[in-house]
Amino acid sequence: MTDDAVKALLRRFYALQGERVEAYRLFEEGHRAYLRSAPRYDFPRYRQLVHEITVAFSGISREILQIKGRLQEEHGRPELAQHLARIQEREQEKLQLTAQLQLARQRAQDQPGEDAHQQEVRELKHRLIKTIEAISEILQDLKYDSEEAE
Template sequence: MSLSEDTVSLNGLIQKFYLLQEERAHTYRLFEEGHKIYIASAPNYNFLKFRQLVNEVTQEFKRISVAIISIEKQLRFNGFAKIADIVTKLQESEKNKLELSAKLQIAKQQAIDGADLADNWNQVVVIKQKVRDVIDSVNEQILELRQEVQDVDNKYE
């Protein structure tokens, strides 16, 4: 493979990655909207419908994660280890974000249902901040990825 073919391959993989990230963002929005609807139905929650949404969202996140892991492996195989490392860090941050998002949803429901409102809502605030911190980290990692890809592109120009 020539240098220009390497950059075409790299750019193709990175474009796939960005599309998958967009799909992940869309899936988060669906998950959040579904949870808002679920919470709004308090105290008569439609748990079965929400559980179905959680199952669908979980499957979608899994599909996206598997595809991104494949991209990471292809990047590494093609000699783009530094870029692959950034993708791996992004995957870890996204996993952390998903776990925190689920904890936040549980905390919100407990705050709505619970008797100790102040303490429950304080927990919601703490978890929201952790989610924002992870989102900031993801955004920084995406910027780092863009910069690294640009550096590789500049090297082959």
């Protein structure tokens, strides 16, 4: 049980978080391109993007869960493992909200006169921002707790 091993696991976790941020960027970019393909949406291309993003997120989550397990079992750091578990929960929520927001944006674009769709987009954006803020807070707690132990 070495501090270096814990630091290496945390470095890998942060790298995976970076990969997740990049995947979200590509997901959003792809969705914007999909919306621009209206009125004859290029659904096959978008479906392929969703598949690729799903595979990427699944791999990232799997590896983060392994890191969480190692922090807990091998290194006796349940507080750090708990932060990773909380981040995973919020990231799952973020992904669901992102997908809901993309669908809502398409509905709002397809029916621009329908105020309910615009309202749904606003509400989902707000919930997404709150979730991202929660993830940032947990990341801060993780940073604090990992530095405190040094």
